[in-house]
Amino acid sequence: MSQLSSSQEKALRKFRQRVSDISDDDHELLRWLRARNFDVDKSEAMIRNHVTIREKYDLDHVLDWTPPEVLRLYQPGRFFGEDTDGNPVFYDVSGGIDMKGLMKSARESDIIKVILQNGEKTRSILKIQSDKHGKRIDLVTVVMDLEGLSLQRHFWKRGLDLYLELIRLTESNYPEQLKVCYVVNGPRILSLLYGLCKPFIADETKKKIHFLGREWKDVLRKVIHPDQLPSHYGGDAMGIDGDPACGICLGGTVPEKYFLANAGHLSKDGADCRRATISAGHKLDVNVEVTDPESTLRWEFRTEQNDIAFALMFKSQRTGSSSEDGEFLLAKEKKECDLIPEKGQYLCSQTGIYTLRFDNTSSWIKSKKIFFYYDLSK
Template identity: 30%
Template structure:
């Protein structure tokens, strides 16, 4: 058995550096005990190390954030804390400098934060958007989020020549980075370069679906869910991964994925206009009936990981819900290996159903209207353009 599926992370209290009293040091430790895990002990150890490294990076990021906040307030040095000799020291210093005295409960740092909040409040009003436009196309936003969106839009408009991404696209990149404008700007810039390099803006008009994909690829768009999201059906367990890749290559599979993603963006825009409210994500329904070890073909796994990396980098916050149904017993092991490469926030949107659990309460009917449940899952809706796949490649 495995005592801990992930590493235990412990961030110790800050301490004064033993060699320099002006420095503060933090200690982070982790422990992992794996006795047996279906022969994947080494793999699990590598995954745990990856997660531990990510935790270290996150901890550093948090510390740097607060250090930068202090810098923005003009504080470049904070002396070690010592117990004040007099209670009126702060007030006397303020009067000596000609400033108005602070209230007994308000420190100098709190005063700086108050002034900063006041200026930030004014800035937010500068960057407000039309209320009707927000409600119809973007959804609920705070004043700060509106400000971030307008800042990113202005930066793109000054940088980009020609077509500028929609506000919906900019908002997805901001949400993926917790509305950190600098980080959203960096990832968006990389994505714009990538789109130009691969001519993604032309794919809807120029892409021609290969005949082998039309005949054997078990995936298609299928109506909308109860939240208005377009649904993409994928019978992954029925897919001949080896035959598909040997027929169209990894590049052909990537082009197919790009076309599906761009179709999804277009569908969301159409549904938004139709419903009169923002629909910014889609749902994915994955049927795993027939999934077995042959799907672990190494080039296929490599292609899958490349697709995941591409989608998360260039189509952030587009996945609203992922319904995994008829998951076989082998799936938990496969999920343990693959899930590490999926963003944590995206993983939280996955729902899993083994056997026929998807037909019970809490199953598909909670998320998809009864009349849209596919016929191959016991529903009344006949699915068109979805192949009944047999083995494609025989060799």
């Protein structure tokens, strides 16, 4: 706190008052302020958006959530050990990720949830390290391993879009937690990849990224004690049964046995399945009349290509016939569902008209072909 300028202390006091309903921990508040260069308005918008994300993904309980097996086994990276200052070390093995395989085997929402779960694990580990060393430890050292990164494997548009979205989510929900990032095993295409990622990385974060050359293991041994550094990365530490990676998941190609059985297909393809083509700039409303309260509305849909936005709306029959008169029960959200169909359900506590909205208004050029079905049951 003593290192703050008078203007920064003023901003902290103002920010503390603005978000008193969220946190009164000055160390925590300073993370958000620093992420937005002590602009109180931008910092408040950032932390309140984080609250929305916490509610959407139930982050207060996400550490109790068990991800699908394929993500546990093939989502690369893990914490291991600490650096010479006591900061925990995370090994981000982005070069080993099989994004296409993961996206064929798990829902995009689960992949995102794993990244957010890692953010919550980081907070927990920082507290453990603080208690262990008797001082506040707020930052993480990252070793980013890009071995295996290639144009063919990683520069697939859908996978790259998701990867960039994961970077954005991390930056906007867990800011100012990075002490330093050491990039190792960088391939020739590294400059291209970094150029794509730079717009999503905060300026202060960019200053903490160090690209290491061939002697990177010597550098790591200087900042991480050898007994805390896995043998795989040039240290002396070995895991269970002599594992040189010390339990760090290195990724790898996802076996086809994990591909979801209905990848690219609805579970009720056939007579029950409907199809429609939604022109660019248009939307399709599917109205479902519910006459029995406590009915459950279930739906499933996929696109032939590209994404589609989806929303669920409701209006009582007294409000008129226009769906525009209804209220949003599920806000409009883009769904990437050409590989894995999107499923959902809603308990209809009121009688009236429930509207499944497929929205292509954000597209100026492309029509979207969709396949969908729904059912209503008690």
